Amino acid sequence: MFLVIDALSAAAEPTRRRILQLLASQPRTVSSIAAEFTVTRSAISQHLLLLAEVGLVTAEKVGRERIYRVVPDGLRQLQAEIDRFWTAELDLLVADAHALKSQRIERDH
Amino acid sequence: MFLVIDALSAAAEPTRRRILQLLASQPRTVSSIAAEFTVTRSAISQHLLLLAEVGLVTAEKVGRERIYRVVPDGLRQLQAEIDRFWTAELDLLVADAHALKSQRIERDH
DNA sequence: AAAACACGTTAGGCGTTACTAACGCATTCC
DNA sequence: GGAATGCGTTAGTAACGCCTAACGTGTTTT
Known part of the structure; x- marks a missing residue:
């Protein structure tokens, strides 16, 4: 059904980002999540199935x-992927951006 | 040509991730980047155009x-988006995962 | 017990994406 | 100057992603 992809690609999709955030605060049913979105239960269900596929969430059948619920270990892997992406060089460039901004602010005062 | 999407979705795509990392260490031409990949120049060019669209890179025409090159300010925005996604709750869950792991290790010793 | 209802998943469609092939254009070489 | 080469982009296509509609199944209600 789904092509297995990496956790970061899976988590990056805007709807799935929000789903993960919701689930982070507490476990929820599909319908309960869907209630927070404009798209259908079905769409949410599929996002959840995909997230389960990459090990970011699991489902417990109750009735x-x-x-x-989110899988802490999956989250760790996601964080690791983000860290692997966000190299020291990227960090330096962001630091530069901050420095430039500060300079601009000082000049404008 | 491109539907404008957010920086995080744009940056999450595996090929584009690697492109950003390459560009972080130094500016490069399309061909120079393509040389590091198995896909064609054309594919790389399109990834770059998309990254430019969301403000993560810019092109300087020389001959x-x-x-x-990456745009530091765009990177800052990307980092902000990641931070907005990675809420305190997610962080807590990751911490739990670490704790469990430590426990397991101790038990196994 | 069966009819009505509610839950999550599967089937199918339409727009988008990621790619290669073909192109236009600038540069180099003869 | 013009042919050949090399650069990045555009045109076209197959595959994919995200969605709603239809479905199967479990649960409540009468």
């Missing part, structure tokens, strides 16, 4: 509901 | 070449 006819599925309680989805 | 028949385009020298692409």
Whole structure:
């Protein structure tokens, strides 16, 4: 059904980002999550299935509901991927941007 | 040509991630970047155009070449988006994962 | 017990994406 | 100057992603 992709690509999608944030504060059912969005339950369900595929969430079947929760270990892997991407060089460039901004502010005063 | 998307979605794509990392260490031409990948110049060019669209890189025309470089301010925005996504709750869950891991290690010794 | 209802998933469609092939244009070489 | 080469972009295409509609299944209600 899904092509397995990496955690970062999976988590980057705007809707899935919000889903992860919601689930971070507390486990939820599909419908409960869908209530926070304009798209259908179905769409949310599929996002959750994808997130499960890459190990960022798991579902616990309770009656006819599925309680989805984030998997801490999956999050760790996601964080690791982000860290691997965000190299020291990128960090330096951001620092430069900050410096330039400060300079601009000082000049404008 | 491109639908404008957010910096995080743009940067998350695996090829574009690597492109950004390459450009972080030094500005480069399209061909120079393409040499590091298996896909064609054309594909790389399009990734660069997309990255430019969301303000993560810019091109400087020099002769028949385009020298692409990262835009520090764009990177700052990307970092801000990542930070906005990575809420305190997610951080806590990761910390839990670490704690569990330590426990497991101790138990296994 | 079965009808109505509610939950999550699967099937199918449409727009987008990521790619190669073909192109236009600038530069170099003869 | 013109042919050949090399650069980046545009044109076109197959595959993918995200969505709604239809479905299967479990649960409540009467």
